[in-house]
Amino acid sequence: MNSKNNIFLIIFCLFSFIILNNWKKIHNYTKNNIIKKIISNSVFLEKKPKNIIKNIKKDTILVKTDKFYISINNNGGIEQVKLLNFFEKLHNKKFFTLLRKKSNFVYQVNNGIIKNERNYDVDFYKNNKFFTYSKFFILKKNQTKLKIPFFFIKNNILYIKTFIFTKGSYLIKINHSLFNLCNKPISLGFFSEINKSSITPQKYLNKKHNNMTIKTFDGVAFSTNKINFKKYKFSDILKKKNIHLNDYTRWIAMLQQYFTAVWILPHFSEKNTIYINKKNTNIISIGFKSPYYLILPGQKHNFKSQLWIGPKIPKIMSKISPFLDLTIDYGILGFLSKLLFQLLNFIFSIVNNWGLSIIIITLIIRILLYPLSEKQYITIAKMNFLQPEIQKMKEKYGNNKEIFSKKIISLYKENNINPFSGFFIFIIQMPIFLALYYMLINSIELRHAKFLFWIQDLSSEDPYYILPIFMSLTMIVIQYLSQNKYENNNSIQSKFIYIIPFVFSFFFLWLPSGLVLYYIINNIFTILQQKWIMYKMNNKNYKNI
Incomplete structure (x- = not known):
């Protein structure tokens, strides 16, 4: 029995010695296989594309x-994004x-891994620099997806950050994979962040702002399980203390006119810490941090996120994440602006001209409001016809205001x-006017939208002021x-109008x-309507109209 135990002990020791002796080779073989498998599924360029971002740094990847056109630094952060379907001005x-990223202006996004300082400190995330197998990547015409993996290996921990671009989409998927190949557990979390200067230099603005127009919203926004949509102006953040909350996060966003950068969590399954604060003197930061995850030896953990960088397109954004279309600032009359835009967009799909669409929607609004406006103009016309009688009453009862008021009310009845009644049409028209204004200055579809001749941008002022x-x-x-034809047209009041x-x-x-x-x-519709009403009143008894 003892001899059998001795033989078993010898075999066990020999087997252990072989395993320990080859552990490093097996370990390296596993890492190499993981990297080779990822590289084999990716496409990269050998030469730099023409007309790509100029003055790029040596340690930057171009996509x-x-x-x-996207520039990614060797820390895995996106430094510059140019949108190929839109021009600056x-x-x-x-x-x-x-x-x-400039000396006077910063607008950056980044996300990655953060380590838990309290437990399992393995000195992983200090001075990490990713490497990849090419400096230039392109999504070819026959491709629908482009995967670009970035690698970082330290202390037997393999970190792979993969950017996934899809043809025809402004949504970028970013997957983080952590492989714990060391012999002790690690505790790591995940973060996403957007940083932007609170003051944008004039040369980077879409158009010139002036004091006669309502400025568009600049600030941050987020959506959680408890708060569907919440936004803060830059000016409010600069005044307030740092904002922190813990909830199930849907997305965080940096807002400006027409365009936005949004971090989106595809899985609404765990609480995250959202933070909004001021960095340095004028940089506003919004981000979220995940809980820390324990990754045991030999195990891996995946973090997934999505990044929208581009125009605010309500139809697409509403499908990506709930309430994401609210990043479009339609003002206090948002529901009416949305309704007008949907109608305008439908008309555009038929006539294929935004200016003509505005003309048609104006006519539709006036036709719907015709009964109210008709009453208004009939009232004005009747009051003009009654001016001789009112003047006689004024001469007779002018000294007694109470009797004069009663006589006027009786005459009106x-x-x-x-x-x-004239105020009703004004009250109804003003919300439509404001809603249309917010729609025009915030809908990306109308940015640089042409109409006819000199009108090349319906969202901007007339360059020659012909329309005003x-x-x-x-x-x-x-x-x-x-104008009342019974009044003295040479009076100061008649000229003042x-x-x-x-x-x-x-x-x-x-x-x-x-x-x-x-x-x-x-106004043209109003002129025609007034002419028509006057025609009817001249051919009929105005009391019966």
């Missing part, structure tokens, strides 16, 4: 898809740069006149038609030309 052929001038002329015609259109049009000089176009069509 080109049908939507992006009208008549400027430079691609629009969304993310950048007799002729079925409601003097306040024409609008003031239509307002003068309306004032002329509304012709000055109002010029003053009013002054505020329209810097408004979007699409909005001015709406107002012009609206």
